[in-house]
Amino acid sequence: MRELELIAELERTLAPGGADVLRGLGDDAALVRAGAYAVTSVDTMVDGIHFRRGQLEPEEIGHRALAGALSDLAAMAVRPGQAYMALGLPQDSELRDAVALAEGAQALASELGVAIAGGDVTRALSLTVSFTVVGWTDDPGELVGRDGAKPGDLVAVTGTLGGAGAGLALLDGRARAQGTLDARAALGLRERYARPRPRLAEGVALSSLGARAMIDLSDGLATDAQHLAMRSGVRIEVSLARLPLADGVAAVAEQLETDGATFGATAGEDYELCACLPPSAERLARRDGLALSWIGRVLAGPPEVAFTDAAEPLSGYEHSL
Template sequence: MRTPLSEVGEFGFIDRINRLMISRPEGIIQGIGDDASVFEPPSGSVLLITTDLLVEGVHFLVESTSLRLLGRKSLAVNLSDMAAMGAEPLDAYVSLAVPEKLSLEDLEELYEGLREMAWEHRVNILGGDTTRSGGPLVINVALTGCSPKEQVVFRSGAGPGDFIYVTGTLGDAGAGLDLLLRGGGWPNEKSRFLLEAHLNPKPQVLEGRFLAGRGFPTSMMDLSDGLASDLRRICERSGVGALVMEEAIPLSDALRQYALEFGLNPLSLALGGGEDYCLLLTVPAQRGPEVERAFEGEFGKPIWRIGKITAEPQMLFLSREGRSLPLPKGGWDAFSCPQR
């Protein structure tokens, strides 16, 4: 079915999607349908807001994803930011600029994905804006969240001697993107895992809240631009340096096998591939054993220690052969990268 959007109009479309948008009604006074949404902030909490803009041709290709997965991902990347603060997500606001090639059914599929991800995390979709685009599809999601004030985790608290942890294997999404750009031809049962990491990332909201709730992290952020670039941001804001051990970087079997098959360096994908959407955090060394036990006990999967924070502001990389090198730069810059 292909219904042109001009047939139902902006308000007709809003009426159609404006059901099932509230998955957590507590405190919501007004959702979609007025000049602004209105809600009662959770008592005793501070509020958080994050916002992410996804542009067709820059962040995604409509041809190589489904609109349902695109809807899921555009909320997931914001949920991941909320996870990185250790906060609980509340409400999402979705703005769309829609090119004429998309039909009413396409947009409904996009909202189906948004709604799935929203319900999985008890997030309401409380507002937004929908309009035409003469160019690419553009999706902006703003997401609110809340947290007890003393549990919010910033990027700026890392101290010398802290252990550095990540909560998932790195580089899988980068390999998935690489595979897509090659046309998807890798008849291996592991290709699904890599494609899924790129197209359908799982924001680690529970992990972020668990870690923050126990007061483990001195600093935390989500791995969206690649370890090399993201760790640098924690170090800059904290006024410290870091030493990362090559042998400790967690790589999945799928990534190793993929890199071997296509002659790629798995480490480059892990350091600079980006979009891993797991968490990067620092924990005081004396609490290292405790966080490792607690995390594994809660989630049945490990948290990986990949290095430690240093007082000197350099970013160093200790290779498998025992050589100490500057940590390669790299990572994702929306203005500089030619195409993604």
Template sequence: MGEHELITALQELLTPRGDRVVRWVGDDAAVVRARPVQVVSVDQMVDGVHFRLDLPGVTAGDVGHRAMAAALSDLAAMAADAGEAYVTLALPEGLPGEAVLELVAAMEALAAATGTTIAGGDVTRGPVLMVGVTVVGWADEESALLGRDGARPGDLVGVTGPLGGAGAGLALLDGRVDPAAHGIPAATVAALARAHLRPEPRLALGRALRAAGAGALMDVSDGVATDAGHLARASAVDVEIALADLPLAPGLDTVCAALGVDAAEHAATAGDDYELLLTAPPRAAAAMPATVTWIGRVHPAATPGDGRLRVVGPDGAPRALAGYRHAVG
């Protein structure tokens, strides 16, 4: 399939939504009617680093969904309304055109489910498959948005859903755990694999948390053992997380037993769950969505201006844990 044929086929997959987008795919640039406040995030995934297309059962559609979900999760973490997405693809030699169409179709399906318009992008050649997604969200006023810097001493720390499922799913997909050897049911394997391959951005939950009184918000992409530290530093407070209170993904204990690791520690460090981490004053707890689990508290910084995270085990002793760390250079 030639470049122009591919671009034409991609255009036919996409649909504009709402009346914000004036010009989109097919013009040299998109034209969008703006709301008062714009929220922008850029995300890139690279084969062999953020996903592995060579793993059994992994499809191009999984890659497209995951790339779009990760980008939209950044808007959810700000409690923004989703708006537009701009997609760049670097395609390696030999990748079939049908796989590219499957990838973009999955992105479009998630865009449709979240009210997002894929309004433009670019396609080029590259040494490996690379998927870049720039998302634009909107709000009517700055105060409608949340960031990482809103945690206050006395706040509760919560998370919107179970943790560790994506990491367990990857362990099953890449062969580190043999489900047959450990008696892991097929339904559990499928659910954990889906947690890794097809995460859902919590856009509606982000807005609901803000409406219910959340003070700080961010998504759990690198694991709470890292992400809660980011929140603590941004807010200049100390955050304490209790491992015993983390909500664990169903089936995680069996996979972790096969890996020889503690399930709660895995849940705190594996990352890629794309749930939301929040803080809120105790008076707001009852108004929060039912999916929220409270996992810790916010304290004044022991060193003013220098927020830190403390993760404690069931025995109350601190645990030195860290989630995913991005390496550059």
């Protein structure tokens, strides 16, 4: 592949959108109009470790890498402005695959109003896609860290869990769809793995509901809730019976000799959000039509996450309806 040809193609593909990008690709650095505060995160995906080239289309690899990075901004409750792509290409890469990867990222970026304003292409031993993403805020008080959970808070998650892990099990051949899942559910699970959606709107909505601590579920609920517990210095109790499982997860989990809830609590890469909020948020979420699952509560105690089977209501509110 000729490097200059690739760079020219990438510059055509990653057309800098947005009036805030004064200089985009093609110079030593990008120039972008800033807000008062920058919120910045970096996320890297490597072939053979975070995905396998044979299992995903190049467009999906690009989409997924950008989505994973943007998910960190969602977890801070900030809207993304720009993204910078560092692409490491092995020697056997095809020009059209590299361009398709960029197209997949650009399609997601366009949809979300993000400008891919710069980047870097190098040779690498394995396909590596790293995105640095930047959001802007004028009020850092609206951001949500990992460290603010308080005893008495409830724990909520967006969307459904286990879908990406189940999709990967199907791609890996560790589970099979035939005879256990209808075609639509199988396709849905693959899509959850291949094209995750960063929960940007939900992150901002959770902040406005008073979320005190928040994280995106990249490593799986069990691991990620542990980060909230450690950073906030609290005990988190999660009810396995309350986990919102994606369609088909139970059937896949069974083939992996576990149950759906355990699978949903430990499988990663769903990129849903997990937040700790005061109990009053439950009513506000309902009022605003924000679909959340209330899965646990925050308690005083040594920082750890405990899973229970209890399915009783978490707060008095549900009874008072």
